[in-house]
Structures are given as C-alpha cells and as structure tokens.
Amino acid sequence: MxxxxxxxxxxxxxxxxxxxxxxxxxxxxxxxxxxxxxxxxxxxxxxxxxxxxxxxxxxxxxxxxxxxxxxxxxxxxxxxxxxxxxxxxxxxxxxxxxxxxxxxxxxxxxxxxxxxxxxxxxxxxPLASITAALGLFHEMKLPLPPATSQVPVLIWAGSTSVGQYSIQLAKAAGCYVITTASPARHDYLKELGADVCFNYKDANVVSQIKQAAKDNLAYAIDCISEKESIVQVCATLTGNNSQVATVLPGVSNEIPSHVKERPVMMYTTFGRSMHVFGQDYPAKPQDKEFAEKFYKLLTDVLLPEGLVKxxxxxxxxxxxxxxxxxxxxxxxxxxxxxxxxxxxxxxxxx
Structure with missing residues (x-):
C-alpha cells in the first residue's frame, strides 16, 4: 500500500x-x-x-x-x-x-x-510560478509572454521563489524588471532577467526604485506582503492607475487609496470555494481558466524555450x-x- x-x-x-x-x-x-x-x-x-x-x-x-x-x-x-x-x-x-x-x-x-x-x-x-503569473498577468493585466511590454515592474523580494518566477515572467513579457534582495543575490537575479537590483535594507531603496522607473512605476508584486514591505512598495508607486499584487492576506489597511490591491491566492485556481487562513474564498472559475492557459503556456513555450527556469x-x-x-x-x-x-x-x- x-x-x-x-x-x-x-x-x-x-x-x-x-x-x-x-x-x-x-x-x-x-x-x-x-x-x-x-x-x-x-x-x-x-x-x-x-x-x-x-x-x-x-x-x-x-x-x-x-x-x-x-x-x-x-x-x-x-x-x-x-x-x-x-x-x-x-x-x-x-x-x-x-x-x-x-x-x-x-x-x-x-x-x-x-x-x-x-x-x-x-x-x-508549479505553486510559485502560477502565483507570479496570477499577479502579473491575470490580476494586473500585463501581457502574457512572449511579449514586448516595456513597462517598468517592481518585484519586491526577488530571491523568494515567487520572486524568481516573477522576474523571469516579467522579463519574458518584455518588462523593465526592477527587484530587491540582499546584495549577495543580485548577480543571480540579473541572470534570471532583472534589469536592476537594489538592497531592500538600504535606507534610500524607495527613492532608488523611483529613479530607476523614472517616477512612472505603476506595477508591483510584493512577494513578502507583510506590513513593512507593503508600505515601501506602495511608496514607489507613483504612476497612473498604480497596482500592487499581494501574496498574503492582511495588508489591505496599509495600502494607500491611490494604489489598487490585487490579492493573489493560488488555491483559487482549483476552481472551488475554500476556507484558508481564517477566511472564506468563493470559487473563481476565471482563475482556474487562467491557470489552465498558463500551464499550457509553460508546457508549449516557456519551459522548452528556456524563458522560465x-x-x-x-x-x-x-x-x-x-x-x-x-x-x-x-x-x-x-x-x-x-x-x-x-x-x-x-x-x-x-
């Protein structure tokens, strides 16, 4: 057995x-x-x-x-x-x-x-890549790769598993990828596709990110999604119709009114209602449909062509x-x- x-x-x-x-x-x-x-x-x-x-x-x-x-x-x-x-x-x-x-x-x-x-x-x-894809493409409506979007995107905490897939997917979509991590990880994240990396512990990290995005950052995914990280991420978002994808519940009160939160819970891709982290989540058939489309893209394009490692x-x-x-x-x-x-x-x- x-x-x-x-x-x-x-x-x-x-x-x-x-x-x-x-x-x-x-x-x-x-x-x-x-x-x-x-x-x-x-x-x-x-x-x-x-x-x-x-x-x-x-x-x-x-x-x-x-x-x-x-x-x-x-x-x-x-x-x-x-x-x-x-x-x-x-x-x-x-x-x-x-x-x-x-x-x-x-x-x-x-x-x-x-x-x-x-x-x-x-x-x-599976889990980390679909989480990244839900945030970037399903929720924030960036174009599915391969594409030539050219818009700046912030991946906060790029060395996390979700962060690494977010970097690769955003790069495959043609975005200008800005990320944060400890300095020891910067070279590796640039190999994955990050255009510029900043030390999240640097006191000037917010201004550095804004400068890199030419004060026109409207897309971010917070791969930590805790109080301290979301405050810093939102401070970098000065573009029109700014959005931030979050990967954990509980930070909505920290998000200013000019930023739209796009919460991601990958369990919604299974197409059924559920009770997770003390909250009830309704079935989201559109999330399941997106996951099916994304996994086919992984099979047919992203993995065989080396766009996602x-x-x-x-x-x-x-x-x-x-x-x-x-x-x-x-x-x-x-x-x-x-x-x-x-x-x-x-x-x-x-």
Missing part, C-alpha cells in the same frame, strides 16, 4: 499507509516522485490549519499512473508531469496533499516538462521521513533562494 505523511494530534507528522486515492473522469492519478516544500506547508501544520487526518504539501512532480476517461491533454501512462494540489485540507474533503505517494489532479491543471529539466527541479515550478534545488535525503526537519529549517529562516526537495522513493515506513 502507498504511504503518505499525515498530520495527527498535537501537530505530529506520521507516515501511514493508504489505499490509492479515487480519481474522476477529468483527473489523472499521479505517482509522486518528488515534492518541493513551500512555506504554506509548515504554516498549515504549525498554526493548526491542518486538522488531524489531513495531508499537507502542494508542489509535486511524478508519473501518470491512471487517466480519467474525459481527461484532456492526451496523457499516457508513465509520462512525466508536475503540478500542485491543495494540501492541508480537512480530511472530509478527501484531497490528498503532495506529501503522498499518489495524488489526484485534473489533467488541465498539470503540465509536462522537457527532458532538460530534472523531476526534482520541475517540482519547484526552475528554482535552485536543495535535495533533502530521507524522503517523507525528513519533512519535519525541512519544516524546521524553513521556520528558522535557513532556506534562502532555493527549494527543499524530497525524493519519495527514499521514504521508509518501519
């Missing part, structure tokens, strides 16, 4: 055996080979959002095991795919998170990746047995500019 990492009482993580999950006519049953860790994974456990019996984890890569009769995409068994699922949900919804040997996802919400990308690296792509991978040995250690590393802020990735085949269930 396949295994999964289950949240139990007192936030304990336990490896348990499960039957294969059921899949619908539009779904793929996917044998997970690799899982990439995201902050939302440990937060669901640490803050008690994941109830006992739930399975956390979002980003995965794997192989198609079974194919629903109405599944689109002409997938074949054994084919390599990547995607994300909504981990940490109440077990009554029977949605298995990615820290599991098998997951189910609609065929329209996964993507193929070229042989030049390892499955470990592919697992870093995966995050750097830090392999954590031990499979699901090592996840608790990985959570602690992230909670202690010891993970920077890379993704922790687990290989499911290394899991032991004694």
């Amino acid at each position: 396949p295994v999964a990492l289950v949240v139990r009482e007192n936030k304990q993580l336990v490896i348990e055996k499960f039957d294969l999950p059921k899949y619908g006519p539009k779904d793929l049953l996917i044998k997970v080979t690799h899982v990439a860790q995201n902050p939302t994974d440990w937060k669901h456990v640490h803050y008690g959002m994941a109830k006992p019996g739930s399975i956390v984890g979002c980003d995965f890569s794997g192989e198609v095991a079974e194919i629903g009769k109405e599944a689109i995409g002409n997938y074949t068994k054994g084919e390599r795919v990547a995607g994300c699922v909504h981990g940490g949900q109440d077990p009554q919804f029977d949605v298995r998170g990615a820290y599991s040997e098998y997951v189910v996802q609609e065929a329209s919400l996964v993507f193929r990746f070229p042989s030049t990308i390892s499955p470990e690296a592919a697992a870093t792509i 995966p995050n750097k991978v830090c392999k954590i040995s031990g499979g699901l047995n090592a996840v608790e250690h990985g959570f602690k590393q992230m909670m202690d802020n010891k993970v920077t500019a890379e993704k922790l990735v687990y290989t499911l085949a290394e899991t032991t269930n004694n």
Whole structure:
C-alpha cells in the first residue's frame, strides 16, 4: 500500500499507509516522485490549519499512473508531469496533499516538462510560478509572454521563489524588471532577467526604485506582503492607475487609496470555494481558466524555450521521513533562494 505523511494530534507528522486515492473522469492519478516544500506547508501544520487526518504539501512532480476517461491533454501512462494540489485540507474533503505517494489532479491543471529539466527541479515550478503569473498577468493585466511590454515592474523580494518566477515572467513579457534582495543575490537575479537590483535594507531603496522607473512605476508584486514591505512598495508607486499584487492576506489597511490591491491566492485556481487562513474564498472559475492557459503556456513555450527556469534545488535525503526537519529549517529562516526537495522513493515506513 502507498504511504503518505499525515498530520495527527498535537501537530505530529506520521507516515501511514493508504489505499490509492479515487480519481474522476477529468483527473489523472499521479505517482509522486518528488515534492518541493513551500512555506504554506509548515504554516498549515504549525498554526493548526491542518486538522488531524489531513495531508499537507502542494508542489509535486511524478508519473501518470491512471487517466480519467474525459481527461484532456492526451496523457499516457508513465509520462512525466508536475503540478500542485491543495494540501492541508480537512480530511472530509478527501484531497490528498503532495506529501503522498499518489495524488489526484485534473489533467488541465498539470503540465509536462522537457527532458532538460530534472523531476526534482520541475517540482519547484508549479505553486510559485502560477502565483507570479496570477499577479502579473491575470490580476494586473500585463501581457502574457512572449511579449514586448516595456513597462517598468517592481518585484519586491526577488530571491523568494515567487520572486524568481516573477522576474523571469516579467522579463519574458518584455518588462523593465526592477527587484530587491540582499546584495549577495543580485548577480543571480540579473541572470534570471532583472534589469536592476537594489538592497531592500538600504535606507534610500524607495527613492532608488523611483529613479530607476523614472517616477512612472505603476506595477508591483510584493512577494513578502507583510506590513513593512507593503508600505515601501506602495511608496514607489507613483504612476497612473498604480497596482500592487499581494501574496498574503492582511495588508489591505496599509495600502494607500491611490494604489489598487490585487490579492493573489493560488488555491483559487482549483476552481472551488475554500476556507484558508481564517477566511472564506468563493470559487473563481476565471482563475482556474487562467491557470489552465498558463500551464499550457509553460508546457508549449516557456519551459522548452528556456524563458522560465526552475528554482535552485536543495535535495533533502530521507524522503517523507525528513519533512519535519525541512519544516524546521524553513521556520528558522535557513532556506534562502532555493527549494527543499524530497525524493519519495527514499521514504521508509518501519
């Protein structure tokens, strides 16, 4: 029987055996080979959002095991795919998170990746790239790449996973990309496509960004979305019809009236209503439609043409047995500019 990492009482993580999950006519049953860790994974456990019996984890890569009769995409068994699922949900919804040997996802919400990308690296792509794409293209209406937009865009916190994909996607859309990070990351972010990088700790960072944008900055994505960051980001926005995409709730009160907030919650791409971070979110079919379009763009253009490259991978040995250690590393802020990735085949269930 396949295994999964289950949240139990007192936030304990336990490896348990499960039957294969059921899949619908539009779904793929996917044998997970690799899982990439995201902050939302440990937060669901640490803050008690994941109830006992739930399975956390979002980003995965794997192989198609079974194919629903109405599944689109002409997938074949054994084919390599990547995607994300909504981990940490109440077990009554029977949605298995990615820290599991098998997951189910609609065929329209996964993507193929070229042989030049390892499955470990592919697992870093789904959640962060769709978050970046939702903010830049779906919410702020910048043109989908490849394009020649030429407008300046600020990516605050460019070395985060979402930041790295935002830089690449904005550059592929033809934008003039301004970003912030610690100086040690500047060269790498310029390799990804940033035109100019500033130290977010510099006391003059706001004026530096405004100068770089010629006082005409109207687009920004705040990849931190906390009180301190959003205040600085909004201070840089002096262009007409200024917008900022935010990736966490709770900062709306810090956003001045001349800036329009474009909140992004990638879980809306699954096309169903949900309760996340203490808030109810209605189903947004338009978000799901955008995700389907974006994942096809990843498959057909962005990945094969090298316009989007995966995050750097830090392999954590031990499979699901090592996840608790990985959570602690992230909670202690010891993970920077890379993704922790687990290989499911290394899991032991004694």
